[in-house]
Amino acid sequence: MMSNMATEDPYVTPVKYVKMVGPRRAEQLARLKLFTIHDLLYHFPREYVDRSQLVSPFDRHSGDMVTVIGRVLSCQENRSRKNLIITKAALECARGIFYAVWFNRFHVKKTLEPGTSLYISGKLNNGFGHLEVHVQDYEIITGEGDSIHAGRIVPVYPATSGVTQRMLRTFVYAALEQWRQSYREFLPRRVLDKEGLMALPDALQQVHFPDSHALAEQARRRFVFEELFLFQLQLALLRHNITRVKKLHGYGRVNKLMQKYMANLSFMLTAAQSRVVDEITVDMESPHPMNRLLQGDVGSGKTVVAVLTLLKAVESGLQGALMAPTEVLAEQHYLSLDRSLSSLGVRVALLNGGLPVKERRALLEQIANGEVSIIVGTQALLQEDVIFKSLAVVVIDEQHRFGVRQRGILQKKGVYPDLLIMTATPIPRTLSMTVYGDLDVSVIDALPPGRQPVRTYYVVPEELSKVFQFVARHVSEGRQAYVVCPLVEESEKLDLQAAEDLFQQLVKGELRMCRVALLHGRMKRADKELVMEQFRAGLVDVLVSTTVIEVGIDVPNAGVMVIVDADRFGLAQLHQLRGRVGRGGDQAHCILSARLRSREAAERIKAMKTSQDGFYLAEKDLQIRGPGDMAGVRQSGMPEFRLANLLKDRDLLGAARRQAMVLISDDPELRNGEYHLLRLVLERLIKEGSSYYHIG
Numbered sequence: 232m233m234s235n236m237a238t239e240d241p242y243v244t245p246v247k248y249v250k251m252v253g254p255r256r257a258e259q260l261a262r263l264k265l266f267t268i269h270d271l272l273y274h275f276p277r278e279y280v281d282r283s284q285l286v287s288p289f290d291r292h293s294g295d296m297v298t299v300i301g302r303v304l305s306c307q308e309n310r311s312r313k314n315l316i317i318t319k320a321a322l323e324c325a326r327g328i329f330y331a332v333w334f335n336r337f338h339v340k341k342t343l344e345p346g347t348s349l350y351i352s353g354k355l356n357n358g359f360g361h362l363e364v365h366v367q368d369y370e371i372i373t374g375e376g377d378s379i380h381a382g383r384i385v386p387v388y389p390a391t392s393g394v395t396q397r398m399l400r401t402f403v404y405a406a407l408e409q410w411r412q413s414y415r416e417f418l419p420r421r422v423l424d425k426e427g428l429m430a431l432p433d434a435l436q437q438v439h440f441p442d443s444h445a446l447a448e449q450a451r452r453r454f455v456f457e458e459l460f461l462f463q464l465q466l467a468l469l470r471h472n473i474t475r476v477k478k479l480h481g482y483g484r485v486n487k488l489m490q491k492y493m494a495n496l497s498f499m500l501t502a503a504q505s506r507v508v509d510e511i512t513v514d515m516e517s518p519h520p521m522n523r524l525l526q527g528d529v530g531s532g533k534t535v536v537a538v539l540t541l542l543k544a545v546e547s548g549l550q551g552a553l554m555a556p557t558e559v560l561a562e563q564h565y566l567s568l569d570r571s572l573s574s575l576g577v578r579v580a581l582l583n584g585g586l587p588v589k590e591r592r593a594l595l596e597q598i599a600n601g602e603v604s605i606i607v608g609t610q611a612l613l614q615e616d617v618i619f620k621s622l623a624v625v626v627i628d629e630q631h632r633f634g635v636r637q638r639g640i641l642q643k644k645g646v647y648p649d650l651l652i653m654t655a656t657p658i659p660r661t662l663s664m665t666v667y668g669d670l671d672v673s674v675i676d677a678l679p680p681g682r683q684p685v686r687t688y689y690v691v692p693e694e695l696s697k698v699f700q701f702v703a704r705h706v707s708e709g710r711q712a713y714v715v716c717p718l719v720e721e722s723e724k725l726d727l728q729a730a731e732d733l734f735q736q737l738v739k740g741e742l743r744m745c746r747v748a749l750l751h752g753r754m755k756r757a758d759k760e761l762v763m764e765q766f767r768a769g770l771v772d773v774l775v776s777t778t779v780i781e782v783g784i785d786v787p788n789a790g791v792m793v794i795v796d797a798d799r800f801g802l803a804q805l806h807q808l809r810g811r812v813g814r815g816g817d818q819a820h821c822i823l824s825a826r827l828r829s830r831e832a833a834e835r836i837k838a839m840k841t842s843q844d845g846f847y848l849a850e851k852d853l854q855i856r857g858p859g860d861m862a863g864v865r866q867s868g869m870p871e872f873r874l875a876n877l878l879k880d881r882d883l884l885g886a887a888r889r890q891a892m893v894l895i896s897d898d899p900e901l902r903n904g905e906y907h908l909l910r911l912v913l914e915r916l917i918k919e920g921s922s923y924y925h926i927g
């Protein structure tokens with residue numbers, strides 16, 4: 232039965248067909264999003280432990296790193312004076328008794344029943360007359376299969392509760408035996424040779440069960456390249472297609488509405504804004520669709536540019552859409568557009584998720600028959616039933632939250648509409664070309680005149696009380712403030728609790744004389760809207776919030792930003808948050824409260840104190856961050872990859888980009904038979920929409 236399975240396509244064969252998996256375990260694997268054989272084989276190890284040399288602890292010296300086997304005799308848990316949890320197990324091996332020690336690993340003891348056998352890796356310590364291993368990694372030995380789990384360099388996978396390392400290892404091992412040979416190399420021969428990459432079936436074997444660390448690294452390199460190359464190919468294809476297409480819509484050259492709108496503004500456009508508007512106008516008047524990225528630091532005035540872009544469409548009797556990543560931001564855009572455009576006779580509508588059915592239907596009708604000219608919304612704009620009469624231009628705000636796929640869907644709603652993508656999250660210049668390879672780039676490189684740099688301070692948490700007194704004084708002068716508490720995915724509940732606690736504490740304490748409101752992502756839409764409305768209207772003085780306010784919010788009267796646990800934010804995010812204040816002419820303040828537990832945190836705070844320049848900070852962020860900091864990468868707004876790390880793998884990214892461009896300019900349709908498999912892989916990726924570029 233198994234033998235003919237091996238001929239089936241690993242990309243579609245369900246993982247339950249792997250030996251020993253079956254339906255029940257397949258369900259557990261589904262929690263890791265492993266559905267097919269291919270998913271399982273592309274579930275790469277996050278690291279390896281070297282169990283190729285099992286030793287006896289009695290043969291080694293204090294300070295050595297060892298991997299040993301032992302059987303638990305007893306185990307106890309103690310609390311040290313410094314409140315550290317110390318778990319200590321007495322273990323037996325062929326040569327005698329030794330000890331294994333864990334620090335602050337709360338759940339270890341439960342798993343260490345007497346009689347249990349373990350692999351243990353860690354540092355040997357020969358102190359106080361007995362032999363200890365300070366455990367870095369351990370694994371409970373169950374049943375058979377020790378040629379898989381020991382005597383070799385062993386993979387360690389991203390796992391989840393109920394799916395152990397041993398299970399994963401066993402399944403991957405079996406899947407490799409059955410399916411490895413059904414993988415055929417799809418990267419072009421020339422590319423493999425040029426970049427010195429390991430070929431596919433071997434790379435699969437070596438990435439999971441490497442014969443040496445060097446081979447593991449070579450295998451990883453191949454998959455990183457593969458991932459980046461496929462990504463770059465998609466960008467190159469997008470670009471190739473778009474530059475050949477001719478638009479069906481066109482614009483008049485009279486820009487009366489735009490001029491009226493500008494005349495109504497209380498300020499003049501900066502030179503940088505004007506230049507960008509010119510670039511956009513040229514693009515829009517060209518026969519090919521615009522495909523432009525607008526980078527501009529926080530507060531540089533991108534919204535005005537967006538409005539002018541949309542007005543250019545309205546001017547010619549066409550429609551424009553403005554898409555924002557959060558409902559709070561979409562609503563803000565809607566309100567400000569509606570305010571400034573209704574007097575010009577331009578109809579603006581807001582399409583958010585969760586509209587009552589009837590209202591939504593009425594609105595869709597108006598969009599379809601062209602009664603509304605500008606439609607603002609979140610991703611709700613992407614839903615299938617949203618049909619435009621004449622969508623000519625699409626502006627996407629805070630692009631880093633949207634993926635290539637979202638871009639594509641929205642574009643298809645018009646007949647190749649013009650596309651303007653705006654971002655404040657500065658991808659460092661050194662990376663932007665590779666990440667946004669399919670776009671033209673405009674930059675607003677100067678802030679509006681009269682802005683004073685935001686004064687930035689660092690305090691330890693003990694000083695927060697004084698900080699909040701400062702906030703209260705600021706409020707008494709008629710100004711407003713933000714207090715931001717972090718929300719980290721792993722324990723949203725706990726974080727929410729922390730925000731609520733802080734809110735309660737402030738209301739009763741330092742800010743009892745102020746009108747304080749709480750805003751977080753779990754609140755109902757209507758409640759969120761109400762809070763924001765009150766804050767904008769000045770009916771709320773202090774907004775205590777989780778990071779839902781991170782992007783885009785514009786309330787110029789807010790002059791103080793307090794960030795609690797600032798060490799938990801990435802540099803790009805801190806910069807975004809600080810950008811919420813200092814939007815008027817007055818001196819603004821940003822206070823970062825944190826306990827600096829790591830060098831990185833200290834350097835981030837220092838960078839925030841020394842610079843207000845988003846591009847500089849983005850570069851700095853790259854330098855400070857250690858490789859492998861995926862959470863940080865996500866916050867920085869760079870695309871996420873399964874395996875590749877844009878910080879560590881910059882060189883490969885460059886190589887992948889060059890190879891992709893060469894290939895697409897040689898053979899844009901990938902018609903050559905040599906590229907047959909590659910084309911299939913790409914088509915599948917595009918169809919699944921598993922473009923590596925995720926939504927944030």
Ligand code: ADP
Pocket residue numbers: 498499500501504527528529530531532533534535655679680783785787814
């Ligand atoms: P961002 O680029 O971060 O989206 P916004 O578009 O929200 O920035 O603009 C920030 C603030 O600066 C807004 O209050 C806006 O009205 C104001 N602004 C924009 N352009 C100018 C300008 N040329 N002169 C003065 N203020 C401006």
Ligand code: MG
Pocket residue numbers: 533534628783
């Ligand atoms: Mg903005």
